Amino acid sequence: MKNLSTESLFKYVKVTDEFWSKYQSLVNDVVIPYQWNALNDNIENTEPSHAIKNLKIAAGEAEGEFYGMVFQDSDVTKWLEAVAYSLANKPDPELEKIADDVISLIGKAQLDNGYVNTYFTIKEPEKKWTNLCECHELYCAGHLIEAGVAYYHATGKNALLTISCKFADHIYDVFGNEPGKLAGYPGHPEVELALMRLYEVTQNEKYLNICKYFIEQRGQQPHFYDIEFKKRGETSFWHVHGPAWMIKDKHYSQAHIPLAEQHEAVGHAVRFVYLLAGVAHLARISKDQEKLGICKILWDNMVNKQMYVTGGIGSQSCGESFSCDYDLPNDTAYTETCASIGLMMFANRMLQLDTNSKYGDVMERALYNTVLAGMALDGKHFFYVNPLEVHPKSIQHNHIYDHVKPTRQQWFGCACCPPNIARIIGSIGNYIYSIKDDGVLVNLYIGNKTHIELPQGQLLLEQNGNYPWQDSIQIDVSPTMPLRTKIALRIPDWCHSPILFINDQQQELESIISQGYAEIDRIWKAGDRIRLSLPMDVMVIRGNPLLRHADGKIAIQRGPLVYCIEEQDNGAELHNIRLDSTTKFETFTGNGLFAGKTLIKADSVRIGSQDAQLLPLYSYNQPKPETKKQELILIPYFTWANRSLGEMRVWINEK
Amino acid sequence: MKNLSTESLFKYVKVTDEFWSKYQSLVNDVVIPYQWNALNDNIENTEPSHAIKNLKIAAGEAEGEFYGMVFQDSDVTKWLEAVAYSLANKPDPELEKIADDVISLIGKAQLDNGYVNTYFTIKEPEKKWTNLCECHELYCAGHLIEAGVAYYHATGKNALLTISCKFADHIYDVFGNEPGKLAGYPGHPEVELALMRLYEVTQNEKYLNICKYFIEQRGQQPHFYDIEFKKRGETSFWHVHGPAWMIKDKHYSQAHIPLAEQHEAVGHAVRFVYLLAGVAHLARISKDQEKLGICKILWDNMVNKQMYVTGGIGSQSCGESFSCDYDLPNDTAYTETCASIGLMMFANRMLQLDTNSKYGDVMERALYNTVLAGMALDGKHFFYVNPLEVHPKSIQHNHIYDHVKPTRQQWFGCACCPPNIARIIGSIGNYIYSIKDDGVLVNLYIGNKTHIELPQGQLLLEQNGNYPWQDSIQIDVSPTMPLRTKIALRIPDWCHSPILFINDQQQELESIISQGYAEIDRIWKAGDRIRLSLPMDVMVIRGNPLLRHADGKIAIQRGPLVYCIEEQDNGAELHNIRLDSTTKFETFTGNGLFAGKTLIKADSVRIGSQDAQLLPLYSYNQPKPETKKQELILIPYFTWANRSLGEMRVWINEK
Incomplete structure (x- = not known):
């Protein structure tokens, strides 16, 4: 028998877990309503989203101009997908009515040929499909399709699935290598994994075939990004890092070479894991051993050379991207929440394809550390960037830290992470089991x-x-x-x-x-x-000798949780703390914010004196500085920055 | 009696020193001719300078358009200043003839009212003095005046001094608080220190007064940058970090508050030290105790909280600027060569003003480490940025390192550093002595x-x-x-x-x-x-406990020289080396590139194995990694990167 699609699994899984029920309730009761307000611009002191307004304008139900990112629609469809999971977990007729209305709005915004995208429909109708590299039409299509599939599974209603199929049919008609078709593919992968989900629910081979086409066409020469760039008169949409940067830097979108020739995780981390999730899904359905091999090679490079101990990926802010093997700085890390969510999606598909606990290990690591850290314990504040070390005093002044926020933000201008967290928590039931033959x-x-x-x-x-x-x-x-x-x-x-x-x-x-x-x-x-x-001893982690950012340091893990130290518990200038790896680690249950959570304490020592400001900046031939004993409190990384502003670090200097 | 001006000292000092004679010969024989070729666009594979061509066009001796930076003229005048010192050190009629011709060209490019600036004369004649904040006219004036003073002292010829005075008279007429004058001041300080040099040679009080005005007007409200911005229709010249960034971020140019209220070194490091050099000079001549106090406060902050052990200043690339107290990252350091040259200029003026060896200590530190590191031993390649740690493999991939070059470059589009090195080496005689009452x-x-x-x-x-x-x-x-x-x-x-x-x-x-x-x-x-x-024992340096980037590390110094380790001597992945501070350091004389130079060797240990690539990225509960003995070779920091591409670090992990 075929593997069961995980896409449909969530409706059979009823999460009863205390830890996760709380998170799912938070998503149901706080995150989804909050995000609905955000989508409707009802939250003060945040950048407006305008996403629902855009749909209304495109549907002919309101007047006005498009506002927001070119991929603003995806905030709505990611929210709808989160709603689908929420409804499956906890029926809510009122919410379902709101969602149905949004779906109906999308239906009205859909053109007769199946095309949906409010940016292009409202603002640049003549420019549809003219800038695949930069303009996210297929990315938005992907999120629409994912929402359609999820909403169908959750509610049995097929209105959004029908919209999705109509759009996917249109995409099938537009793209391909055949004469008269556009030989393009998305600048931001996402539609590939969505098409596989759509294929699984519809069994319509067209969706599998167009997905396969997108994956195999990627990176071929002559390069489609150059062709379309020339065709549209060498204009470019984005001007980050200079005009046409995305078109020129094809590594950014994993389009520099065909995937079959790629051996290293490069470029934009979210694009990478979204693409590979689609490839793994296709490899399983089509029993494609070559694609399985590609997935394994790229997985291993990413996880064995380029992943943070927190399951974060993407070392740098520029291009939100991978750097190179063993370049994992802690303080300037990008480690986007969405990248770790994408990593879970890729891991989950690898588990269905290739039974090996290594995928589950990474999935768990990403989930319990970076993904959960992305959302505050109140469900209302979010991290886009998840550094492993924060020194707030310096962040304000040194622009290498411009992307790092020491406290979670309410919502983002580019609001990809919050709804992504909502949908991963809602669909966590999809990740618990893999059904095999x-x-x-x-x-x-x-x-x-x-x-x-x-x-x-x-x-x-x-x-x-x-x-x-x-x-x-x-x-x-x-x-x-x-x-x-x-x-x-x-x-x-x-x-x-x-x-x-x-x-x-x-x-x-x-x-x-x-x-x-x-x-x-x-x-x-x-x-x-x-x-x-699974005895949860406190474990001491060391980095590979090639990982210079973990050199001389240890990290602490218990169970799946990586721990960190915060200024609030341990005082400022956390680099002055030295922890002996052989010290006795004691666990205890926290209270207040940490009620029910296991914290760790251990003896450590601290270097330096309170009057360090009066000491010279450099001293000659002095003995090693004296140290004082200090009881160190460690908290789970995912709970950091839920109190006042302060320092944090995961890698602690070893005594 | 008054202190003698250091500006005239160099002509009485004949450097006979082996170390410095070589450098001065290099400047005479290699750097000055090389830069002359660069100014005339005769060097292949480098960005053209066009600086002489601009002068010819402005002088009516050639046709064409202005090309280059808005401050391109200063490359010529800095070169002329270097030539002046070179002629004083070693007469060279041929070079003097070339310089005289350039001076005559400048004279022809000078407008009747005294104004000189080829960018504005050729390209935007109607926009003179409309954008003090961004457009460097007074900065270029400063370098012109400095060259005029130096050339007069060196050769006794006053053609360029006359041009300088005529320009300075014009500046005096244009600027000031009086009705009908422009209440502005330079976005890039430099003219202040130049005017003081001009005052010392001419004793013309106007130059002292206009310098005083520039310094005291700086940062006053309503803010001149805003006023002129509005007046010119809110246009801005630069678009780095977004339009009008320089106008808005007034810290960048130390114009956020009046200098008397400032207690911390902020913003663009070169601007800061150039400004303070002028302030210290003015404070001495005018016996201004308040300005002396300002200089001391800002000196102490810079040196005791924000200076690298190499005498580098400016922690970050963004804005080429200071960060905050104790934020001195080694690998992303900016530490511009010119900033350390400016630091020497400031220190030298402090020495004349306030007898204290601390100024000389810093001057020596900056000179023998960052300033000398700015130029290759061949005199043909230059560093703009002087990091304390380089990992070339990562530099290619991680954009936090975009400003860091692991090898010296031939010439720069913005070529401030090479001629600045030439003039500091040529005028080193000015820094040896301070003449006191x-x-x-x-x-x-x-x-x-x-x-x-x-x-x-x-x-x-x-x-x-x-x-x-x-x-x-x-x-x-x-x-x-x-x-x-x-x-x-x-x-x-x-x-x-x-x-x-x-x-x-x-x-x-x-x-x-x-x-x-x-x-x-x-x-x-x-x-x-x-x-x-002055016994030159090998010294072990430790950083202040608040300096997290030196935490757990030691640096090595002998005499005034800070040492570093390079991959070429010690293998790759230098972070895996552990050095015991109590180990025996042995000095020896190098050969080849290091002939006559004192190198250091010491026993160290190295962590890790050759097959680290095969080990997991993270390991649990493993003992401290095993180490192997390794003889460590340390070379003076200023000699780094004179061989093949490789890693380097100043701060070495302590065993």
């Missing part, structure tokens, strides 16, 4: 009840635990009738002493671990219970 | 013969030694008749065991040291000989 992979340990259809029969899984704080996971397996299948549990890379029980019988683990999963192959009967313990 | 300060230990006129009589000083490599300095003092005066020798901050002999009689030093100078107050007779030994 011979069973089920359990990738994430999130409390849920799930109903899975296997060829062998139906399986009910109920997962319980208090992850990521506690190490015990319990999975109750209830087939409708006794059923033989594999249930494979990911043993995280950070866990070195897992313990597995089935029905109170401890299992010998080593022999059943395959590709990082503990595979339990048996006839399951109602009432069977798996108990997995 | 009661004697002579010896600031720099450079072999020379000098004839000094004191009120008490003439003094001939002959300094010999092999500085900065060897610790013995010999000064033969030969007054024309026995003469009582003080000769005060700077005891460098890095020297902790100086030994002083007079005529073979060792002196007790402690009691005669005042403000960091060993003051010898006696009746000098012909044949008197001072012998000063």
Whole structure:
């Protein structure tokens, strides 16, 4: 049997987990209404979005001019996709009515030929499809399609799916290598993964074929970006880094060479992982071994050479992009929230394609660290950029830090991250399991009840635990009738002493671990219970010797959570703290903001005196500075910057 | 008696020093001819300068359009100033003829009212003095005047001095607070210090008064930049960092508040030190205690909180500017060569104003490290930016390093640094001594013969030694008749065991040291000989605990030279080297490129293995990585990047 599409999985997964229920409630109760207000320009002291107004104008329901980014529409469709998940998790007729109205508005804004994009419809109708490289029409199409698929799965309503298909049909008609078609592809990948989702729900081969065309045409010579640039009289839309920069710097959009020839993650990190998510999806559906190989090579380069310990990717602000192998500065890191979300999407598709816990490990790392850090605990403030070290005093003055905000912002002019966080939290059910021919992979340990259809029969899984704080996971397996299948549990890379029980019988683990999963192959009967313990010792992380930004430093992790130190707990000038890797780390439960959260304390020492300002800037032949004992408090990285402004660092100087 | 002007000192100082003679020969034989070719666009594969052509066009001797920066003229006048020093050091009739012709060209390009500036004369004649903030007319005037003064002192010829006075008279007529005058001041300070030099040679009070006006008007409200911006219809000349950025960001040019209210070094580092050099000069001549106070406060902030160990200033590329206290990143440092030259100019004027060795210490530090590093040992390649750490592999990919070049460049589109290096080397004689009412300060230990006129009589000083490599300095003092005066020798901050002999009689030093100078107050007779030994132990430098970029690191200095490690001697990934501060440092004399230069070797250890690429990016609970012994070779910082491309670092990780 074919793998089940994860795209439809979320509707069968009921998240019951305390940690994640809270987040889903936050998305339902705070983020989605907040973002709805933002889309309607009802939030004070933030840049207007105008996104709903643009749709109304395009639909003929309002007068006015387009305002916003060329990809402003995608804020609406990403919000709609988040709403879809929210409705699946928690029905809300009022919200559904609002969403239905927005969908109807999109329908009215759609042209007869299927085209939807308010920027071009309102502002530059004659310029449609003339600047694929820079203008995000296919990117917006992708988000529209993703929303259409999700909304259909969540509600059973097909209005947006129909709009999506009509648009996708139009795209199929416009693009391709055949004479009379435009031999282009998107400057910002996204439509590829969306078309695969659409294919899975419709089984319409056109969508698979056009996706394959987009991927394979990318980077071919003569180069489409140059051709269209010439055709439109060498005008360019963006003037960041100089005119025509995006057209010239083809690495930025992974269009410098055909994907099959690429061996390193380069350019804009979000574009990279979105593209690769689409490629992995296509590789699975079309059983394309070459594309699987490409995915593996690029995955390995990204994860083994260019990923932060927090699961962040994209080392630099310029081009929001990768740098090169082992260049991972902590303080000037870009590590966009959306890039880590895209990384999860890519990882999830790799898990469906190639069973290996390494994908799940990275997915978990990105999720519990960078992705969650992207949103404040109040659900109302967001980080676009997720540095691993912040020194607020310097940030104000040194422009290498211009992209770094030491506190989360309300909304962004380019508001990609907030709705992306909402949709990943809402659809987290899609990431817990992978359904394989011979069973089920359990990738994430999130409390849920799930109903899975296997060829062998139906399986009910109920997962319980208090992850990521506690190490015990319990999975109750209830087939409708006794059923033989594999249930494979990911043993995280950070866990070195897992313990597995089935029905109170401890299992010998080593022999059943395959590709990082503990595979339990048996006839399951109602009432069977798996108990997995993943002891969460406090772990000391070191960087590869080639990673100069982690040199002489250690980072602390417990379970999937990377920890950090903040000025609020530990005083300013955090670089003066020295932590012995062999010190005793003690965990404790926080209170207030940290209620229910596991914090860590440890003895450390601190260099320097309070009157350092009076000391010379440089001193000669002085002994190593004296140190004082200091109890160090570590908090999970994802909870940083939820108090007052202050310093933070993940990598701590080693004593 | 008044202090003698240092501006006229160089003609009495004959540099005989081996180290500096070589540099002066390099300037005479290589740099000046090379730059002359550059100014005439005779160097292949570099951006054209067009500077001489602009003058010819403005003089009516050629047809064509202006090309180059708005301050392109200053490349010519800085070159002329360097030529003046060169002619004083080594007469060269052919070069003098070329210079005279250029001066005659400038005379022809001067308008009847005294105005000189080819950009405005040729390109925008109606826009003269309409954009003081951005357009460098007074900056160019300053360099013209400096050249005029220097050329007069060097050759006795007053053609350029006359041009300068005529221009300065015009400036005096145009600017001021009186009705009908323009209440402006330069966006780029420079004319202030030039006017003081002109005042010293002419004793014309107008030049002192207009300088004083420029300094005191700066930063007053209503703000002149805003007034002229409005007046010219809100147009702006530069579009770096967005239109009108220079007008809006008044910190950039130290015009945000009046200087008297400023307590921190901010903005463009070159502008800052040029301005303060002028202020210090004015404070001395006008005995202005308030301005002396301002100079001291700003000096102390800059030197004690914002200066690199190499004497570099300006932490960031954006705005080529200071950041904030203790923000001194090594790899993204800007530390422009010209800023350290300006720092020397400021220091030298402080020494004349306020006897204290701290100014000489910084002057020496800047000179022997950043300033010299600005030029390759071949005299043909130049650094604009002088980082303290370079990782060439990453520089290519991470745009936070866009301003950092790992190898010296031939010439720059904005070619301020090369001619500035030429003029500082040529005029190094101006920096050796300060003439005070009661004697002579010896600031720099450079072999020379000098004839000094004191009120008490003439003094001939002959300094010999092999500085900065060897610790013995010999000064033969030969007054024309026995003469009582003080000769005060700077005891460098890095020297902790100086030994002083007079005529073979060792002196007790402690009691005669005042403000960091060993003051010898006696009746000098012909044949008197001072012998000063400044033992050059290898010193280990540590940064202040607030300086996070030096945290856990040490730097090595011997004599005035800061050392660094390069990949060519020590292998790649220099961050993996650990140096014990208590290790034995051994000096030795290099060969080849390093012939005659003192290098240092020491035992160190290196972390990591050759197959680090195969290791995971992050590892859990591993012991501290193993290390291997490695002999470390350190070379003087100023000699870095004279071999093949490679890594370099000044701050070395401490074991």
